[in-house]
Amino acid sequence: MKLSPYVLRVEWALKLKGIEYEYVTEDLKNKSPELLLYNPVYKAVPVLVHHGKPIPESVVILEYIEDAWKDLSPSILPSDPHQRALARFWAKFSEEKCLHGGFVDVFSKTGDEQLEAVKELQERLKTLEGYLEGKKFFGGSTIGLVDIVAGWIPSWNSIMEEIVGIKIVDGEQLPLLTAWIHDILELDLVKESRPPLDEVKAHMRKIRENIVDSTLCLKKACRMLKWFITMDCVI
Numbered sequence: 130m131k132l133s134p135y136v137l138r139v140e141w142a143l144k145l146k147g148i149e150y151e152y153v154t155e156d157l158k159n160k161s162p163e164l165l166l167y168n169p170v171y172k173a174v175p176v177l178v179h180h181g182k183p184i185p186e187s188v189v190i191l192e193y194i195e196d197a198w199k200d201l202s203p204s205i206l207p208s209d210p211h212q213r214a215l216a217r218f219w220a221k222f223s224e225e226k227c228l229h230g231g232f233v234d235v236f237s238k239t240g241d242e243q244l245e246a247v248k249e250l251q252e253r254l255k256t257l258e259g260y261l262e263g264k265k266f267f268g269g270s271t272i273g274l275v276d277i278v279a280g281w282i283p284s285w286n287s288i289m290e291e292i293v294g295i296k297i298v299d300g301e302q303l304p305l306l307t308a309w310i311h312d313i314l315e316l317d318l319v320k321e322s323r324p325p326l327d328e329v330k331a332h333m334r335k336i337r338e339n340i341v342d343s344t345l346c347l348k349k350a351c352r353m354l355k356w357f358i359t360m361d362c363v364i
């Protein structure tokens with residue numbers, strides 16, 4: 130699943146710590162018995178298998194990598210307990226408020242609802258940007274948990290903006306985040322594992338077309354329903 134931003138997180142963490150790994154691809158339309166065995170609850174990628182034991186869920190895997198290879202630097206999490214808690218907090222915020230309740234909302238809505246979602250997302254990104262103040266990366270001078278969890282933004286953002294035709298991460302409004310996007314894309318480990326952008330674009334475009342089609346169908350169905358109700362009243 131080269132196009133999965135969740136899988137990419139695990140690749141980045143393994144590369145960052147210099148851990149050798151075997152990458153096993155998965156066809157999600159025809160899931161392998163291994164995937165069903167290793168992740169019977171969600172049946173999703175990524176799954177890390179270490180010493181024969183499976184660990185599912187990208188953020189859980191990142192924490193596992195940090196614990197299992199704690200002697201390998203750089204660390205994904207700070208050593209200070211409060212700083213560790215903060216990193217976990219912002220990683221969760223980026224996931225729940227910027228990805229699921231943010232970019233996904235913008236990408237899955239149309240018209241005024243979409244413009245409203247853009248405004249809300251930009252406000253949330255501004256909040257996230259506060260955690261970058263005075264630092265190159267969220268993790269400091271090297272990337273850490275938040276950079277890895279939010280690391281899909283640099284590759285996916287410009288593609289999403291192009292497809293929906295709306296600028297989301299504006300350099301003037303979000304200068305620190307814009308610089309962070311640039312610095313993330315300059316990292317060798319990111320360049321090495323970056324998915325083929327034309328494939329990402331084609332994949333995202335297909336998703337957007339399906340969303341727009343089903344929204345149009347729904348609107349049409351609503352209009353028909355209203356028409357039937359009105360006719361019924363008239364009769």
Ligand SMILES: N[C@@H](CCC(=O)N[C@@H](CS)C(=O)NCC(=O)O)C(=O)O
Binds near residue numbers: 157
């Ligand atoms: N919360 C999960 C999300 C993983 C996820 O959604 N993976 C997708 C691929 S991007 C998947 O395998 N979906 C299963 C399916 O399509 O049936 C994580 O962080 O690992």
